[in-house]
Amino acid sequence: MKRKGLLIVLSGPSGVGKGTVRTAIFNKENQEFTYSVSATTRSPRAGEVHGKDYFFETREDFEEMIEKGELLEYAEYVGNYYGTPMNYVEKTLESGKDVFLEIEVQGAIQVREKMPDGVFIFLTPPDLDELESRIVNRGTDSDEVILKRMKKAREELELMKYYDYSVVNDKVDNAVDAIECIIKSEHLRIDRNMDIILEMEDGFEEAMEDKK
């Protein structure tokens, strides 16, 4: 039996540095992920290749994909659709390769609903860890600024519940190390390899019968 790949979803609040961390992971020599190619209705820019940079779709085709449930997640920005085609992700996972998605928080929650077995990593700003003490040791900011910051952090905490892991992006290298560890250890989870274990057991049963 072939081992299925893992779906790894990296997300977090905007401005946390998801893209930088993703690029650092993909630039590593030993990386073996497949980066999920998104679909979009926007026009290709010079040099962009269909199927490599994006799947460029017409608005009609994209809306058909939405209706048929063929997208893991999608959103509309500035009049254009962007989304993750489920078919591409599933085929890659079936081939045994891990798929890496770096997406916005709302998109990640859509993916969680469709592929609950994925590994969902929430990248947090370093100050989230210090926020508790910040509340106590209030600084010189105006109440309004502090309140706004708190409200945002409060919302981010709410969303963390939908994820499996939280990684602090204090330094890109640390975040990359943590994410690599998470992926490595998820591959070692016994519940992810149960099919293989059961198949091996069946194999033993048969082979032992033959020997008797």
Place this chain on the structure above:
Amino acid sequence: MKRKGLLIVLSGPSGVGKGTVRTAIFNKENQEFTYSVSATTRSPRAGEVHGKDYFFETREDFEEMIEKGELLEYAEYVGNYYGTPMNYVEKTLESGKDVFLEIEVQGAIQVREKMPDGVFIFLTPPDLDELESRIVNRGTDSDEVILKRMKKAREELELMKYYDYSVVNDKVDNAVDAIECIIKSEHLRIDRNMDIILEMEDGFEEAMEDKK
């Protein structure tokens, strides 16, 4: 709120090299585990210190601990009891330190029942990974030897279901790296930090009320 430590249980079939891997982990400079001190009814050897090497107990006291359910796991070898005192483990976890247990498979299954939140790692011999192909490509061993080996592997596979992770002990360094990754990533699990997240949320709520 203080973060509780993790209980890490390393186990696996006898002869797989659990002790060697555990020693290698404890010899690392940056290791921060507390090694669980076992209780035993055997006499102290020269130089052994009560509370450091073992908790040396009388047979009566040990049996009282069993009856009172004060042991995470225990077994009798060659006329002496050996076991893991629950109190010691719980106190250490409460203090925020990880506890590392290296025990036999049967003991680990007892611990799983009492502390299901622990991280249970099954160390496998390198040949377990190759067993499936071995069944197909049968060697020159006698049927009897092959059958015995298969039966043993079959039993080991059965027990893996009670664990969270399986790590192949092909090289001690690889096994140590994998175990360190598992522990690191378990610390990043959101469900293990839910208490802290909820407490932070309450903190925000209160602080935001104050600001209004």
